Amino acid sequence: MAKKILLTRSEEDNNYLRHILVPKGYTCLDLSLIEHVNLPFNITVLEDFTDIIVTSKRAAHLLPVDEGTKNVWVVGATSAEIARQKGYNVQYVAYSATELTDKLPHNIYNHAIYLSSNMISTRMPHGIKMINVYKVRYKDNLSEREIQILKSGVDYIPLYSENCAKTLIKLILVNDLLKYIENSVIIAISSKVEKLLMDYFRQIVTCDYADQILEKLENYDLNRKQQKEKV
Incomplete structure (x- = not known):
């Protein structure tokens, strides 16, 4: 059976x-206990940052195509592959957001942006900008x-x-x-x-x-x- x-x-x-x-x-x-809804996202905001942090496949899919000018720090092999295919330089692939925060170099904090949902369980270090690119809704009945x-x-x-x-x-x-x-x-x-x-x-x-x-x-x-x- x-x-x-x-x-x-x-x-x-x-x-x-x-x-x-x-x-x-x-x-x-x-x-399905969770639903994702994309939020309006002006990709020009990324121009001011050299490093992008991504902890989910959905955020990786929302990345615009790059020409090898920006670094990404990601959680999960799938997100890493999505970023590579879009032209990003993958710097580190972590198993979890907690691991990723430990691996981020201090010297990128003021040049990094975190593409996140409206609900996160792991906070990025102080100095890293965060922008919500999608929101999460949890089932209530x-x-x-x-x-x-x-x-x-x-x-x-x-x-x-x-x-x-x-x-x-x-x-x-x-x-x-x-x-x-x-x-x-x-x-x-x-x-x-x-x-x-x-x-x-x-x-x-x-x-x-x-x-x-x-x-x-x-x-x-x-x-x-x-x-x-x-x-």
């Missing part, structure tokens, strides 16, 4: 994950279809951020749904997310960064299958 996995990211990110997971035998169920999805139970729930974890907890508690999914395996992006969930879920697999989530999911699933075969 195909394992059911709850996709909790934005609609576009869920579609990306579905293309990867369905061919591997997973049944993907949608519960469940449809009847989504309630039924959760009531039917799911095998895996990958969670990519602290805010998504908090949103999921709020929605399942308000709708009295925890009893239906408390045995689901959570694939958490970090130990911070793990701590948020420990009182609610019995099985949590903790990752160190976003790109590790699918790897951990598949490894856990494979190990569980092998253990069942031995019984």
Whole structure:
């Protein structure tokens, strides 16, 4: 029987994950906990900066094409590749925003700009300009279809951020749904997310960064299958 996995990211990110997971035998169920909306962004503001900081794929996609004149500091291999294809000089690829802040040279602070959302969990060092290029909305209610999805139970729930974890907890508690999914395996992006969930879920697999989530999911699933075969 195909394992059911709850996709909790934005609609576009869920579609990306579905293309990867369905061919591997997973049944993907949608519960988008987050929505991204692009904000008006005057790209000429970048002319005053030599270095650009990007911590998400969405911000990377919003970068204008460059001719190799600007440096970028990014989180994630996907964002780095997007920036390279647009002509930027990728200086460092971090696993997380926290790691990236530690790697930023002090001498770029006054010449760097951070392309962010309206909600961020990691602040950049003082001196770095921040501009919101998209906004994030978190889900505040469940449809009847989504309630039924959760009531039917799911095998895996990958969670990519602290805010998504908090949103999921709020929605399942308000709708009295925890009893239906408390045995689901959570694939958490970090130990911070793990701590948020420990009182609610019995099985949590903790990752160190976003790109590790699918790897951990598949490894856990494979190990569980092998253990069942031995019984």
